[in-house]
Amino acid sequence: MFSLIFTWLIIAWGTLACIYMLRCAWTRFPRRDLDDVVHFLHPVDLSLAESLLDPTADFELRWHSTPRAYREATRRRMRLYLELVRRMSHNSRVLIEYGNAIMRRECPNEDQPTDTHDNPRAALASDLQHAAISVRLYALLVVVRLRLRLWFPLDAVGALPALQLAHLRIAGDVDGPKTYHELKTAAEAAFVQFQPADLPVLTRNL
């Protein structure tokens, strides 16, 4: 019985993967190129993220609200933070692609190990990729936690305590807002070098 269920699950997974690869081949994404990277970025309000993660604000909200109102407000704040983290994740993906394109241009032979110390331009792209990967890992962990809590509001029935957003500042030893700030710095450094004309738009959109 279990083997049959597993078999069907694997077949379903394989079918979904086939459909996904077909979609990849059909759309041939990504359709961005180096010149319009900045227009694919979604602005992230870091000050809003900081205020959502502030434990004092959370404590104050809890202090001044009824448990029900606090739960509702927390869910609203969770949805807001989820949107911010999704934007962070999207931007980091765009910037990974950007860094990857630069790396390919600077170090055309991908199979050879590259010493970025010899090539400061490649080092900029490498730093950008490092920061973007950290943000992406952070986003992965936080999105999973937030989605689970939003799908299964166990705090409403008292099975779990309400989620304090302040606990989401660090996931997997990565400080989200701090790492995203580092990503912004790395992206700005790369754009100063490679696309200075787009720097103001980058600063605005990141």
Add this chain to the structure above:
Amino acid sequence: MFLLWYIPLLLLAILLAVLVRGRAYKVHPWFFAYAAFGVAADVVRFLTERNISVYRVTYWATETAYWLLGIMVMYEILQRALGNLVRTGWGRLVFPSILLIGLGLSLARAQAVPSALNGYRHYIVVGAIAVRFSEVLIFAGLATLVPILGLRWRQYSFGIATGFGVYGTVSLLATTKFSDFGTRFKFLWDVTQIVSYSIAVLIWIWFFSAPEQNETPGSRLSAPSPSVLEEYKNAMRRMR
């Protein structure tokens, strides 16, 4: 119908020519061996089909070689797609775990659905189904990693995995579903196998017909290459 039987052979011959032209044997030697063996095995099967006893031995021997080569190709794909991850720490367990899951499911299926075959042929079929499970798991796993980690999908390893994945998924679906209906659908089962295998070979031809490096010419962007996985690994190490 007779012609349909030889379409995979024709396509495999084209694939072999594409692989030789692109010197793919340097990058994916096991896959090249698989394609070359595919052509040779089909030719030998064609030559021996008039002599039933010789054909039977040839068929089962080539079937065994097919799935053994399939395992090696799967290992090669994982090694290429995940880089050094498959040689270190938990990464070393990925491939054996997939094989064990495949074998476990195949054995469980053999237990649940009694086979008309006996002796060594029964074990060859069990092995072949285990390899199909492994192929689908590896393909589905890699395809899942594309959106999650932002891997570049248009690379040879993913092409090979996609071909095996499509064939494996259809093959498992047909095997599971038709086994419920009985032997009356054997003809349909055979046609499904041939069509899905032909599609798999077409996918391989499509992937290998373009050079891997020139996929993103000029300023065109692409998702990260497998080398970026090393960066993920370092980031994960920092987290621990």
